[in-house]
Amino acid sequence: MQVRVKAMGILRQRLGKSDQVVELPEGGTLEQLLQQLQLPQGMIQVIMVNGERESDLHRRLQQNDEVTLLAPVAGGNGIATGPALTLKELQAIIRSLYGTKDAERGLQGCFLWFLEEVGELAAAIRLGQRKEIAVELADVLAWLATLANVAGVDLAEVFTRKYGPHCPGCGQRPCACPPQAKP
Numbered sequence: 445m446q447v448r449v450k451a452m453g454i455l456r457q458r459l460g461k462s463d464q465v466v467e468l469p470e471g472g473t474l475e476q477l478l479q480q481l482q483l484p485q486g487m488i489q490v491i492m493v494n495g496e497r498e499s500d501l502h503r504r505l506q507q508n509d510e511v512t513l514l515a516p517v518a519g520g521n522g523i524a525t526g527p528a529l530t531l532k533e534l535q536a537i538i539r540s541l542y543g544t545k546d547a548e549r550g551l552q553g554c555f556l557w558f559l560e561e562v563g564e565l566a567a568a569i570r571l572g573q574r575k576e577i578a579v580e581l582a583d584v585l586a587w588l589a590t591l592a593n594v595a596g597v598d599l600a601e602v603f604t605r606k607y608g609p610h611c612p613g614c615g616q617r618p619c620a621c622p623p624q625a626k627p
Contacts, residue, residue, distance in 0.1 A: 445470050445507040447477060453515035455487065458541060468505060475501040477511060484540055486533030490514040531589075531600035538589040551594050558587035 446465050456462040459481060468477060474491060478501070491498050492512040493505070505511070529537070538546075546554055565580035592599045606612055611619035613626070 445472065445505070447472070447505050448508065448510045449477070449481065450510065450512045452513065454541075455483065455513050455515045458483065458487070471504050473501065474498065474503050474505065474511070477505065482540065483513070484533065484536045486529050487515060487537050487540065488513050531603065532598070534585070535589045535593055535599060538586055539593050542590065543593065546590050546594050549594075551591065554587065554590050554594050558584070558591055561587050 445468055447468055449459075449464050449466050451459045451462055451464075466477060466480060468480065474493070478488070490513075492514075493503065494510055495512075549557070561580060561583040565577065565584050568576035568580050589599065591597075610617045611621060613619065613621045
């Protein structure tokens with residue numbers, strides 16, 4: 445059966461077009477459609493089927509259904525309107541968007557881009573540009589996820605191991621290290 449897919453926002457770029465027809469087996473589900481499109485669920489904020497919002501990924505689709513996919517969108521305050529992402533989802537999004545390019549750049553090449561973004565963040569902080577600080581923080585986080593992906597590191601795992609139970613410096617929660625100490 446054929447299903448029409450309309451992708452909005454960054455999903456349009458990810459798929460290479462905003463409108464396409466996808467062939468699914470009879471009785472195919474939304475989950476199967478997303479798998480065929482190679483879109484991680486964390487990249488999608490809203491799914492609509494024939495103009496109605498749908499959250500059940502096991503919903504069976506019908507011939508000529510129209511599925512609209514919307515990516516998380518930042519509002520005027522720079523805060524995403526969708527649910528918060530986990531570190532695993534963040535890494536998966538970055539991997540799906542840029543994994544091939546990042547692997548070609550290698551760890552050192554990606555690290556240089558990361559440093560460039562840290563420099564842009566430093567400039568925004570120095571100038572007190574709140575909107576630019578938010579944008580540059582997102583860029584720094586994206587490049588940190590890139591570095592982790594290229595290095596084969598699961599950020600959620602290593603962060604939890606180091607900082608999850610207590611401060612790595614003093615062993616307490618909250619931290620009781622002296623102000624001049626680096627935990």
